[in-house]
Amino acid sequence: MHDLIDIGANLTHDSFDPDRDSVMQRAADVGVNRIIVTGTSVEATAAALRLVGEYPGRIYATSGVHPHHATEVDAAAVTRLRELAEHEAVVAIGECGLDFFRNYSPRHVQLQVFETQLRIAVDTGKPVFLHQRDAHESFLALLTGHVADISGGVAHCFTGGSEELEAYLELGLYIGITGWICDERRGDALREAVTILPLDRVLIETDAPYLLPRDLKEKPSGRRNEPGVLPHVLERLARHMNQDVEVVAKAATANAERLFGLNQR
Numbered sequence: 001m002h003d004l005i006d007i008g009a010n011l012t013h014d015s016f017d018p019d020r021d022s023v024m025q026r027a028a029d030v031g032v033n034r035i036i037v038t039g040t041s042v043e044a045t046a047a048a049l050r051l052v053g054e055y056p057g058r059i060y061a062t063s064g065v066h067p068h069h070a071t072e073v074d075a076a077a078v079t080r081l082r083e084l085a086e087h088e089a090v091v092a093i094g095e096c097g098l099d100f101f102r103n104y105s106p107r108h109v110q111l112q113v114f115e116t117q118l119r120i121a122v123d124t125g126k127p128v129f130l131h132q133r134d135a136h137e138s139f140l141a142l143l144t145g146h147v148a149d150i151s152g153g154v155a156h157c158f159t160g161g162s163e164e165l166e167a168y169l170e171l172g173l174y175i176g177i178t179g180w181i182c183d184e185r186r187g188d189a190l191r192e193a194v195t196i197l198p199l200d201r202v203l204i205e206t207d208a209p210y211l212l213p214r215d216l217k218e219k220p221s222g223r224r225n226e227p228g229v230l231p232h233v234l235e236r237l238a239r240h241m242n243q244d245v246e247v248v249a250k251a252a253t254a255n256a257e258r259l260f261g262l263n264q265r
Contacts, residue, residue, distance in 0.1 A: 001031040002249035003080070004234065006227040007176055007257040008129070008156050008205035009096075011037045011059070012047040015209045015224050024055060026228035034262065035059050035227050038095050038129065038156075038207075040066040042077050044166030045084045052089040060260065062129045063087070064094035066217065070113040072104035078116055085124050091260035093121040095156060101134040110135075111142060118146040121153075127259055128153035136164055140171075147171050152259050157207050160172075161189035162196060169201060174259055176203045177237050179213035189239045199251040203259070206230050206235065 006027070016023055027035065037052075039045030039062045048061035060113050063085040065073050073081075085093055096117035105113075121128045130153055132139040147153075154174040158165070168175065175197055181187050212225035213232055220226070238248040257263045 002234070002246065003253055004032045004034070004204070004230050004249060005034045005253055005262070006032050006206050006208075007036045007154065007203045007256050007260070008038050008178075009035050009208040009227050010040070010044075011035065011051060011208070011227075012044050013209050015211070015222070016226075023226050023261070024058065026226065027230075028058075030228050030231050031060065032227045032230045034073050034256075036091060036260065037061050037258075039063045039084070039090075040095050041072065042080050042084070044080070047088075048085045048217045049084065049087055049089060051172045052062075060089050060262070061087070062092040062094050063090045063098045064092075064117055064129065065113060067097055067099040067110040067131060068102060068104040070109045073113045073116070078218070081117070082123075084118055085126065087105065088214065090130040091128065091153075091262065092127045093117050094130060097129045097131035098135035098139045099131060099133045100138070106139075111138065112140060114198045115146075118143070118150065121151075122146065122149045125151050127151050130155050131157070133159075136160070136167075142169055143171065151159055155260065156250065157205065159190055160193065165193040165197065169198070169242050174203050174255055176202050176205045177233065178205050178207045179211045179233050181233065181240060182213035182215045182236050184214065189196055194237060194240050195242065197241060198248065199243070200255065202237070202241075202248060202252050204230060204234055204252045206233065218242065
């Protein structure tokens with residue numbers, strides 16, 4: 001059994017409220033021993049930090065605002081984000097970035113809030129947990145202007161192709177792979193891209209409760225994804241990287257420990 005780290009799971013989601021302890025136990029049973037819970041808003045970040053207290057040594061958090069919620073960020077929210085970001089269990093700033101696919105927040109607001117969070121990352125010395133959908137050029141342009149001052153980052157839930165992958169690798173980013181790689185309808189570009197993904201940049205995540213792998217033989221009721229599915233993502237990723245599963249598992253765990261400073265906590 002591998003020692004795995006799920007670097008992105010939305011365990012504050014209300015779908016986990018009835019059985020979160022069981023979810024955590026199922027994860028541990030398959031070797032998913034540490035989980036980074038994603039902060040997608042001020043409230044979600046605070047909730048993630050409450051989970052840290054319930055599962056010490058097993059849960060860490062990110063502190064940020066997803067681009068969908070950018071319109072919720074005012075001066076008070078920025079102050080609160082900065083306070084939350086200083087917590088010792090917060091290992092990254094985000095989920096931050098741009099989403100021009102949904103445009104739930106106007107694009108100019110997304111850009112402002114993304115830049116604000118990049119500055120928080122610079123000030124705190126913590127890496128960034130990045131979201132990008134249908135906004136590659138704008139995302140790359142803004143990130144390029146700050147990346148030299150940021151202590152690393154991960155392209156969370158990467159679903160792009162080889163060109164985007166190479167651009168992010170050139171910026172020094174790690175690449176987070178989810179169950180998207182298991183999607184026979186939409187995952188072709190990603191499956192091709194991971195053939196050039198270096199072992200020293202690979203990270204794995206579930207993005208639970210979202211992105212349940214479509215090729216699971218036994219799907220959970222309600223089709224809710226959870227961290228215990230991470231070994232399946234690992235196996236599929238290793239296959240498409242043409243690597244041994246153990247090799248990819250060790251690399252992904254070491255990379256997560258390095259990027260998020262987990263061995264120092």
